[in-house]
Amino acid sequence: MLGVVAVAFPDTTVWAAHLVGVKRGTDLVLYLFVMMFLFTTLATYQRLHQLEKQNIELTRELALQAAAPSGSEYREGLRSQ
């Protein structure tokens, strides 16, 4: 929406820039883009990290269940405690 307005009426960006003390409208657009980019990068990184963790938990659970088909009763023949 804002993009459409900015393209149709370029002067609005200049007006908005002056509001916050920036000289040129294109500069304001650049600053906004940089901020958005940084924010998105961080958010994506966090999300990726979380997904990676979930992935590992899933993989582990699958692997452990396959290794012990008869459920939690399964015990290897180790000396009892």
Next chain:
Amino acid sequence: MATRSAMDDVCVIVPVFNEARAVAGVIAALQVEFAHVVCVDDGSTDGSDVIARAAGATVIRHAINSGQGAALQTGFDHALRHTNATYVVTFDADGQHVVSDAVRMVEAARSSACDVVLASRFTGASTKMPVARKVVLKAATRFTQWTAKLEVTDTHNGLRVLNRNALTKIRLTMPRMAYASEFLSAIVPNGLRYVEVPTTVNYTEYSRAKGQTNLNAVNILFDLAVRRMRAI
């Protein structure tokens, strides 16, 4: 097999990722001393899991590659859930460790009542360690001594012994190789007692080609820094 029955309460965990050439030999060597060898195959694509199973190890297979720390944690969970093991040994699959070192470390765990036994290649006699590797590992050790408040001399040795108490308290979540520092950082806050035992690392042509590059230290530092920031 006197030692085998004496080591009946020990579960050896061997994390494996594409080690088809070495894994059978390592398992065979371990089975001389240890009755329970568990291979955690971290999604190998070279048939390591089949070879390990044929060699007589219990094989737990990750469907997708999840990193060595994740593989070890799977082994820990297996030991806790599915076995009565009193001690768990972690042992690399590339043949760089010596089985008799593992035996000595378990004996050290029994006699010292420590929760964690760590191996050090710097107080032992390691064969042909490359100079660059020595520098990187020394730096890593300084770093860990500083961050984990731990008096150890070798922080990235794949040979470790943990008892059940340590297993319930340590949980590895870090990606890639940073889990080694994560492991050590968990010792002091959890009130675990530890001791370090001198061991040997064999730097063979094979283990060098397969092992970590020195540059990976940068990746490890990055992973640790991010975790620091997230913790605040």
